[in-house]
Amino acid sequence: MEEFFASGHAADLILGVLLIEAVWLRLSRGWTIAQLAGLLGPAALIVLGLRAALTGADWWWIALPLAASLPLHLMDLAARDRG
Template sequence: MMADFFASGHAADLILAVLMAEALWLRLRRGWHWRAVAALLGPAALIVLGLRAALTGADWWWIALPLAASLPLHLMDLSARLAAPPKP
């Protein structure tokens, strides 16, 4: 049963749904700008998409593309955090 859950990619779908709920919470409840939400959660979502591709037996490039695309978003988030003044 769990093997089918993972082999079908539904485990990754569940993680993506949780990430979407977190994005909505950050945007609507905490007032974050969509760019900040995308910079924070985008890399995770892309990595999970790569995981989903791997779990479902996709070609290697379907796995590699989202993993490679996660790096620019991660660097965008990192640069914004390093440029922000430190919090007391």
């Protein structure tokens, strides 16, 4: 189990589940790419930061996706406020 996390495969599994969720929302609910990006984009970016941390990447590989998740999250909040 330790190798599963240390290799980053735990984060890969979570990213796979997020991808399945995105496909399901797109096909069954007709969500737009923008809606999917707003809802699942921040989660995917945070998980990418987690993967970088688990695999011992440099600090900026961890910080970059975490920082990039904020604009997508704000975009989602703004869209929900309008809708």
